[in-house]
Structure formats: structure tokens, C-alpha cells
Amino acid sequence: MSLTVVGSVAFDALETPFGKRDKVLGGAATHFGLSASFFTDVNAVGIVGGDFGSDEWEVFKRHNINTDEVEIVPDGKTFFWSGRYDYDMNTAHTLDTQLNVFETFNPTLSDNSKNSKLLFLANILPSLQKGVREQCPDAKFVAMDTMNFWISSMKESVIDTIKVVDCVIINDAEARMLADEPNIHKAARKIMDYGLRALVIKRGEYGATLFTKDAYFFCPAYPLESVFDPTGAGDTFAGGFMGYLAAQNEITEENLRRAMIYGSVMASFNVEKFGTERVDALGYPEINERFAAFKRMTHFDDIPFERATTA
Amino acid sequence: MSLTVVGSVAFDALETPFGKRDKVLGGAATHFGLSASFFTDVNAVGIVGGDFGSDEWEVFKRHNINTDEVEIVPDGKTFFWSGRYDYDMNTAHTLDTQLNVFETFNPTLSDNSKNSKLLFLANILPSLQKGVREQCPDAKFVAMDTMNFWISSMKESVIDTIKVVDCVIINDAEARMLADEPNIHKAARKIMDYGLRALVIKRGEYGATLFTKDAYFFCPAYPLESVFDPTGAGDTFAGGFMGYLAAQNEITEENLRRAMIYGSVMASFNVEKFGTERVDALGYPEINERFAAFKRMTHFDDIPFERATTA
Numbered sequence: 076m077s078l079t080v081v082g083s084v085a086f087d088a089l090e091t092p093f094g095k096r097d098k099v100l101g102g103a104a105t106h107f108g109l110s111a112s113f114f115t116d117v118n119a120v121g122i123v124g125g126d127f128g129s130d131e132w133e134v135f136k137r138h139n140i141n142t143d144e145v146e147i148v149p150d151g152k153t154f155f156w157s158g159r160y161d162y163d164m165n166t167a168h169t170l171d172t173q174l175n176v177f178e179t180f181n182p183t184l185s186d187n188s189k190n191s192k193l194l195f196l197a198n199i200l201p202s203l204q205k206g207v208r209e210q211c212p213d214a215k216f217v218a219m220d221t222m223n224f225w226i227s228s229m230k231e232s233v234i235d236t237i238k239v240v241d242c243v244i245i246n247d248a249e250a251r252m253l254a255d256e257p258n259i260h261k262a263a264r265k266i267m268d269y270g271l272r273a274l275v276i277k278r279g280e281y282g283a284t285l286f287t288k289d290a291y292f293f294c295p296a297y298p299l300e301s302v303f304d305p306t307g308a309g310d311t312f313a314g315g316f317m318g319y320l321a322a323q324n325e326i327t328e329e330n331l332r333r334a335m336i337y338g339s340v341m342a343s344f345n346v347e348k349f350g351t352e353r354v355d356a357l358g359y360p361e362i363n364e365r366f367a368a369f370k371r372m373t374h375f376d377d378i379p380f381e382r383a384t385t386a
Numbered sequence: 387m388s389l390t391v392v393g394s395v396a397f398d399a400l401e402t403p404f405g406k407r408d409k410v411l412g413g414a415a416t417h418f419g420l421s422a423s424f425f426t427d428v429n430a431v432g433i434v435g436g437d438f439g440s441d442e443w444e445v446f447k448r449h450n451i452n453t454d455e456v457e458i459v460p461d462g463k464t465f466f467w468s469g470r471y472d473y474d475m476n477t478a479h480t481l482d483t484q485l486n487v488f489e490t491f492n493p494t495l496s497d498n499s500k501n502s503k504l505l506f507l508a509n510i511l512p513s514l515q516k517g518v519r520e521q522c523p524d525a526k527f528v529a530m531d532t533m534n535f536w537i538s539s540m541k542e543s544v545i546d547t548i549k550v551v552d553c554v555i556i557n558d559a560e561a562r563m564l565a566d567e568p569n570i571h572k573a574a575r576k577i578m579d580y581g582l583r584a585l586v587i588k589r590g591e592y593g594a595t596l597f598t599k600d601a602y603f604f605c606p607a608y609p610l611e612s613v614f615d616p617t618g619a620g621d622t623f624a625g626g627f628m629g630y631l632a633a634q635n636e637i638t639e640e641n642l643r644r645a646m647i648y649g650s651v652m653a654s655f656n657v658e659k660f661g662t663e664r665v666d667a668l669g670y671p672e673i674n675e676r677f678a679a680f681k682r683m684t685h686f687d688d689i690p691f692e693r694a695t696t697a
Contacts, residue, residue: 114691162568257473259591260609280570281592282604293593293606293683298571319691332686366688372604373684375643377677382425382633382670 076215077116078321079188080107081207082197082310083177084121084145088157089349091164091304099350100131102154103197103220104145106307109354110314110341111195112138113362115321118188120144120207122180124151134355144185151176164302164346165279184210193321195313196240198222201232208239216272216326218242218317220309226252234269242273244313250276259284273331275316275338277309285335290328294335295372297343297365304349308342311354315341340365387526388427389632390499391418392518393508393621394488395432395456399468400660402475402615410661411442413465414508414531415456417618420665421625421652423449424673426632429499431455431518435462435487445666455496462487475613475657476590495521504632506624507551509533512543519550527583527637529553529628531620537563545580553584555624561587570595584642586627586649588620596646601639605646606683608654608676615660619653622665626652651676 080103087101104121111117118141123131127147135142154177157170181203194211196204196219208217217240225233226249233253237243243266247259254262259276263286267274274286280302282295316338323330340362347353391414398412415432422428429452434442438458446453465488468481492514505522507515507530519528528551536544537560544564548554554577558570565573570587574597578585585597591613593606627649634641651673658664 258611260611264611278592281589282606284606291609291683292686295593295604295606298602300569300571300575322691329687333689336686337691363691366691370686370688372602375603375647375681376640377681378644380425380630380633380648380674380677 076192076321076323077118077190078111078193078195078317079118079120079184079191079211080104080111080195080197080314080317081120081182081204082107082195082199083154084119084123084127085154085156085177086126087306087350088155088171089304089306090159090170092160092162093301093303094349096349099352100134101156101307101350103307103310105134105351106310106345106354107195107197107314107317108135108140109138109351110311110345111318111321112140112314113341113357113359114315114318114337117141117318118144118191120182120184120188122146122148122176124153124176125149127153134351137355144182144188148176148179158306160305164305167306182207192216193317194218195317196220196236197310197313201225201229201236205232205236205239208236216241216320218244218313220244220313221249223249223252237266237269237271241271242275243271244275244277244309244316246277246279246309250274272326275335277312279305283312283335283339285331287328287331292332292335294339294369297339297368298372299343299346302346305346306350308345311345312338312342315339336366336369337362339369387503387632387634388429388501389422389504389506389628390429390431390495390502390522391415391422391506391508391625391628392431392493392495392515393418393506393510394465395430395434395438396465396467396488397437398617398661399466399482400615400617401470401481403471403473404612404614405660407660410663411445412467412618412661414618414621416445416662417621417656417665418506418508418625418628419446419451420449420662421622421656422629422632423451423625424652424668424670425626425629425648428452428629429455429502431493431495431499433457433459433487433491435464436460438464445662448666455493455499459487459490469617471616475616478617493518500524503527504628505529506628507531507547508621508624512536512540512547516543516547516550519547527552527631529555529624531555531624532560534560534563548577548580548582552582553586554582555586555588555620555627557588557590557620561585583637586646588623590616594623594646594650596642598639598642603643603646605650605680608650608679609683610654610657613657616657617661619656622656623649623653626650647677647680648673650680
């Protein structure tokens with residue numbers, strides 16, 4: 076099934092306890108697209124400035140990502156984000172945000188994109204997400220991200236958008252804030268009740284949780300001794316998740332579970348190097364080996380228990 | 387295989403956002419013993435005062451826990467702990483601790499206890515734990531708990547004790563403090579290097595992790611919409627873990643994994659009511675149903691992935 080992602084393409088400046096990069100390729104659509112490209116053909120919709128160079132385009136080309144709908148504003152500058160992480164890699168400290176051309180982003184999809192069966196709405200203004208979703212009435216499975224900024228400043232608009240998608244992929248703090256409920260399971264139930272088919276709550280080093288109407292599935296994080304740079308981990312997760320689903324014939328509970336694992340696999344690679352470096356250079360043997368590791372990490376045989384003596 | 391637990395038997399006063407109890411049966415050996423009793427015969431070693439009444443003894447009797455080695459000091463008072471939890475149920479705020487007879491606790495084991503194949507050293511002074519462990523030279527599998535207080539005030543003594551046991555069962559903050567290392571996987575490796583066969587790191591609402599020499603196993607927490615009272619959850623986990631192992635013929639990797647699940651199952655019941663109330667009234671159908679739920683929460687089929695189109 077065809078897959079389209081709508082979101083930011085950016086330059087990032089990154090600082091972590093392990094090193095520094097002044098300008099690397101980043102953005103939600105970039106991380107998502109790269110990750111999903113290992114599973115299916117990806118259509119990226121975004122906007123960049125004239126400063127977006129051949130090295131950057133080459134990354135998309137190398138992974139066969141269709142960039143026909145990445146608009147170029149020749150006299151504009153590409154979205155720029157600068158952030159720092161301390162040893163607690165769960166929190167990004169934003170140093171600078173320059174929206175640049177992204178400020179005018181208001182995507183009108185081509186017929187090709189409009190016919191996508193799967194659609195991922197990366198983190199942008201919720202009303203824009205809703206507008207894109209409405210351009211794709213035939214999409215079979217639409218997922219969205221959002222962020223604390225929109226939830227605190229325009230919660231109703233976020234909820235209006237949630238009501239027209241099938242799946243929300245957010246982190247636990249966002250879920251709690253959105254539902255105004257500290258218990259994550261109660262929060263999930265409240266968000267599911269907006270009419271979702273699936274809700275994915277990402278919990279950083281603690282893994283990710285899938286809520287569906289009748290089931291609950293938990294995927295741990297891959298045990299990493301060092302997280303080098305977490306930027307883009309969430310979008311890389313979403314790319315593996317949606318990419319795997321797009322490569323299947325149907326969105327079933329079993330496929331959603333495997334999609335959670337592939338999302339976690341891809342995110343675990345993303346954080347091992349700066350920006351897109353690690354995923355860009357990834358191969359299938361590594362992906363499949365890590366998928367198998369997730370199975371070893373979580374599976375057990377259920378031999379029925381029998382009390383040896385009477386209780 | 388026979389199982390002995392050495393630790394506190396206590397009265398607790400508890401306050402949570404959901405209610406209050408002035409005096410309930412508590413203590414590490416109590417919670418552990420009750421939980422383990424569903425899997426095997428348990429021998430409890432502890433100390434109580436003359437205020438320990440027939441209602442309390444009745445709980446132990448009901449679960450066939452051998453209390454021959456729970457010493458009674460007729461003119462002494464039983465260990466008393468008073469604590470409060472706010473909505474963040476991960477942190478207990480201690481209001482009062484009265485060691486009472488527990489201050490003089492220095493167990494000399496009977497021949498029966500000395501011959502136990504499995505031994506759990508609940509959280510007491512590390513040198514006392516070591517002394518007990520040395521009284522049981524033939525034990526096949528010895529596990530211990532500890533706490534931040536001992537790690538910060540006598541780390542060397544804690545480490546000396548770790549060196550003579552097979553398994554440590556602690557929470558993530560304790561593991562980080564013990565290893566002086568923020569990354570939990572690096573911390574685990576450092577602690578394993580003291581010669582452990584298994585290390586269990588409990589992570590509250592995020593589940594529990596088993597580290598062995600060659601493997602890593604992750605068990606999520608059971609999804610509860612309300613945690614009523616977390617007191618004793620760690621010892622209840624340890625009781626299910628060690629109780630299940632004691633009921634097996636061998637300590638294998640597969641048995642350790644199932645033990646993790648049974649530990650999590652029992653802990654998930656413990657927090658649903660105050661003190662021992664929920665586990666005391668538990669039955670096998672509920673335990674087995676929840677075990678099955680853990681399998682549904684974590685398992686997936688690994689259909690090999692094939693890229694539909696060329697990358």
C-alpha cells in the first residue's frame with residue numbers, strides 16, 4: 076500500500092554529551108521517510124529553502140524517497156532547529172528555532188499523494204494536519220503526531236484532528252497532558268474514545284505501548300549502553316511502524332504488533348549516531364537481527380503452573 | 387525445592403490518595419511469604435513483639451507458611467512503619483519508623499532452614515544478610531534485596547554481600563546508585579560482574595528487567611488504571627519469582643523468564659488493595675488468567691519481512 080508523509084524537512088544543530096554537529100539533515104519527514112523506506116515506497120511532502128543542497132537531496136534519492144512534493148523556495152531558508160541534550164537524554168533543550176520557509180507551509184497534495192492508502196501527519200499545526208487528512212478521503216490508515224506546544228495552546232484543534240484519524244503516535248507526557256489524566260492507562264482510554272483504532276504511546280527508554288480497542292501490547296526499548304543522539308527517534312519509530320504496515324495487505328492486530336517492533340528496531344538504530352547517519356547506512360541483516368533480538372527479549376513459554384504441594 | 391525467607395514482619399500505617407489504614411499486617415517477609423506460598427512451601431524467619439495477634443498469625447497459617455522461626459519477644463513491640471503516597475505512587479514518604487524488636491534481629495537458622503535450596507534475603511543490614519547466607523552453604527539459589535539507605539551509608543558491605551549471592555532484586559534507582567552509573571544497562575553489567583547469575587531490576591509502572599550472563603528479558607507492568615497501595619509490591623514480586631523457581635526442578639533461563647512473569651503477576655495484585663488484603667484472598671484462576679494476559683501483552687509472531695519493491 077502507498078505511503079505519504081507530510082511534515083518538516085530541516086537542518087539541525089545538535090549538542091549531546093558525546094559530541095556536537097553544527098548542521099545535519101533533520102526534520103520529521105526526513106527521519107520518518109528514511110525509516111519507512113526500508114519497508115515500502117515513500118512519498119514525502121514538505122518544504123525547503125534554496126540552502127538545501129545536493130548532499131541532502133542525495134540522502135532522499137539513495138532511499139528512493141519521492142521528493143516531487145518537497146517544495147523548494149529558492150530565496151528562502153530551510154527550517155532550522157538547534158538543541159542540546161544533557162545526560163538525561165529524554166529531554167531536549169531547544170536553543171533556537173527558525174521556522175523560515177516552514178512558516179508558510181500549507182500543503183496541497185498531488186493526485187498521487189491524495190490516493191495514498193497510508194498517511195502520516197508529522198507534527199505540524201493541527202488544523203494543517205486536518206486539512207491534509209481531508210484531502211485524502213480514501214486513505215485506509217491515517218496516523219498523526221503532535222506536541223506539547225499545540226496541546227497546551229490549542230487542545231480543541233488537536234482533538235478535532237484526532238477525531239478524523241485512525242491512529243495517534245505520541246509520548247507519555249503528551250498523552251497525560253492531552254487527557255488531563257496522570258494515569259497512562261486511563262489517559263489512553265480517554266484518547267481512544269475520540270474514535271481511534273490504535274494509539275501508540277512512546278515512553279523513551281522504557282519502550283512503547285500499543286492500545287487498540289480490545290488489546291494492549293507492550294514493546295520494550297532495545298537495551299542500549301549509550302544513546303548518542305535521540306533527535307528524530309520518535310519519527311524514526313513512526314516510519315518503521317507505518318512503513319511496515321504499508322508493506323502488508325491489511326491492518327490487523329498482528330500486523331500492528333509487528334509494526335511496533337519494527338518501529339522500535341528502527342528507533343534503536345537512529346539514536347546510535349547523530350542525525351540520520353545511522354539509519355542512512357543501515358542494511359536488512361542488521362534490521363532483521365535486531366527484530367529477532369526483540370523477540371528474545373520478550374518471549375516466554377507458558378508451561379501451566381501446578382502447585383507441587385497443596386495450598 | 388525448599389524456600390526460606392529472612393526479613394521483617396511488621397505493622398504498617400498507610401495513607402494513599404485512595405484511603406487510609408492505621409495498622410495493617412506488613413513487612414518484607416510477610417509480603418514475600420504470602421506471594422510465594424501460592425507456588426511452594428515457605429519457611430519464614432523473622433521477629434515480632436507480644437502485640438502480634440491471632441489475626442496476624444492466622445494470615446500465615448491460612449497460607450501454610452511455616453513460622454516456627456518467627457521469634458516472639460513477649461514484652462517487645464513489632465516493627466512499625468508509617469508511610470504516605472501521593473499521586474506519584476512510585477515514591478513512598480516515610481512518616482515514622484519504629485524498629486522495636488527488629489533492632490535486635492540476628493537470625494540463627496534452624497537445621498531445617500539451613501538446608502533450604504532457595505533463600506531470599508529481604509532488605510536488612512547487609513552484614514546480617516551475609517551471615518544468614520553463610521549459614522546455608524548448600525543453597526542452590528540465593529537472592530537478596532537491599533535499599534538506598536545501605537547503599538549510601540555502607541556500599542562496601544552491600545557489595546560484599548552481593549558477592550556471595552546468586553541474584554539481586556532491586557529497583558532502578560538503587561541499581562544506578564550501586565553502580566554509580568546513570569545508564570541502566572551499563573549499571574547492570576557492572577553489578578552482574580560481582581559474580582551474579584541473575585539481576586532483576588524493578589522499574590515500577592514500567593515493568594521489570596532480568597539480566598543474565600547471556601540474555602536480557604523484559605517484563606512490562608500489568609496495565610492498572612489505579613494503583614491503590616504499592617507497599618510490599620517489590621517483596622510480592624520477589625515472592626512470586628522465588629516461589630515459582632522453588633517449584634521447578636532446575637533454575638534455567640526459561641524458568642527465570644516465567645518467574646519474572648509470575649513475580650509481576652503477583653505484584654500487580656498486591657497493589658490493588660491495602661497491605662496484604664488482595665494477595666491473601668487470591669485464587670489460582672485469577673493468577674493463571676493474569677499470567678495469560680502477560681503473554682498476550684508481549685507476544686508477536688515473527689513473519690520474516692520482505693520488501694515489496696526494491697530498495
